[in-house]
Amino acid sequence: MTATVPSVIPASHLDLLERPLFAHLATTRPDGQPQVNPMWFHWDGEFVRFSNTTIRHKYRNVTANPRVAFSVNDPDQPYRYLEVRGTVERIDPDPNAAFFMQLADRYSLRMDALPPDAPHRVIYVVRPTSVSKQ
Amino acid sequence: MTATVPSVIPASHLDLLERPLFAHLATTRPDGQPQVNPMWFHWDGEFVRFSNTTIRHKYRNVTANPRVAFSVNDPDQPYRYLEVRGTVERIDPDPNAAFFMQLADRYSLRMDALPPDAPHRVIYVVRPTSVSKQ
Numbered sequence: 001m002t003a004t005v006p007s008v009i010p011a012s013h014l015d016l017l018e019r020p021l022f023a024h025l026a027t028t029r030p031d032g033q034p035q036v037n038p039m040w041f042h043w044d045g046e047f048v049r050f051s052n053t054t055i056r057h058k059y060r061n062v063t064a065n066p067r068v069a070f071s072v073n074d075p076d077q078p079y080r081y082l083e084v085r086g087t088v089e090r091i092d093p094d095p096n097a098a099f100f101m102q103l104a105d106r107y108s109l110r111m112d113a114l115p116p117d118a119p120h121r122v123i124y125v126v127r128p129t130s131v132s133k134q
Numbered sequence: 135m136t137a138t139v140p141s142v143i144p145a146s147h148l149d150l151l152e153r154p155l156f157a158h159l160a161t162t163r164p165d166g167q168p169q170v171n172p173m174w175f176h177w178d179g180e181f182v183r184f185s186n187t188t189i190r191h192k193y194r195n196v197t198a199n200p201r202v203a204f205s206v207n208d209p210d211q212p213y214r215y216l217e218v219r220g221t222v223e224r225i226d227p228d229p230n231a232a233f234f235m236q237l238a239d240r241y242s243l244r245m246d247a248l249p250p251d252a253p254h255r256v257i258y259v260v261r262p263t264s265v266s267k268q
Contacts (some may be wrong), residue, residue, distance in 0.1 A: 024158030
């Protein structure tokens with residue numbers, strides 16, 4: 001995948017966004033406590049997208065504070081990783097959980113039906129602003 | 135390993151703290167931006183300890199805001215994970231990088247000498263306060 005706009009993502013670590021790895025996504029709770037957990041994601045060369053629902057703590061977090069960060073490490077080279085810091089630039093609707101189903105396919109999880117929380121699914125559209133790596 | 139004091143860590147996921155896995159540790163920058171990256175750690179049944187140095191951004195972060203979170207996922211069952219939220223209760227000195235060397239041994243990284251940043255090594259002593267898991 002080629003970035004069509006200038007990106008902060010270093011070419012040396014692009015593969016970590018292109019492979020179906022888990023991103024450990026950090027958000028901030030309203031009381032200031034960080035929260036972090038592994039998430040599916042998709043990178044289009046400009047934005048990183050995550051699927052979530054409006055009934056999760058994370059939704060409350062990013063609505064109040066859109067600044068997030070995530071790290072992805074290389075399962076084949078455990079000391080190699082990419083951290084991306086950025087902002088949830090917008091939260092898009094996900095009618096019929098279409099984006100969620102696209103992620104399930106990317107991560108080779110077979111879904112025989114829409115997930116039960118499909119009506120609540122939304123997409124966090126994150127613009128990367130800075131990175132660290134090893 | 136048996137906890138000697140009551141712990142918030144569920145028995146079902148204790149193995150994720152006992153195995154030499156990576157914890158994706160989230161801290162908060164002074165401007166409120168989360169930061170997260172994979173770290174070695176050690177769990178003693180009460181505290182989770184991380185090695186860092188006083189010359190890293192993370193030190194500045196936890197000194198200003200001791201609330202942290204980390205997630206560990208199971209490489210053998212990728213949808214299984216433990217998230218721990220907690221507080222850096224204290225920052226201990228690490229003379230001669232002894233704790234760092236103990237971690238290197240736990241993670242089977244052979245060190246032929248002390249790391250160059252040994253004089254700056256400190257230990258973040260984190261008390262878990264809450265968890266989420268899958």
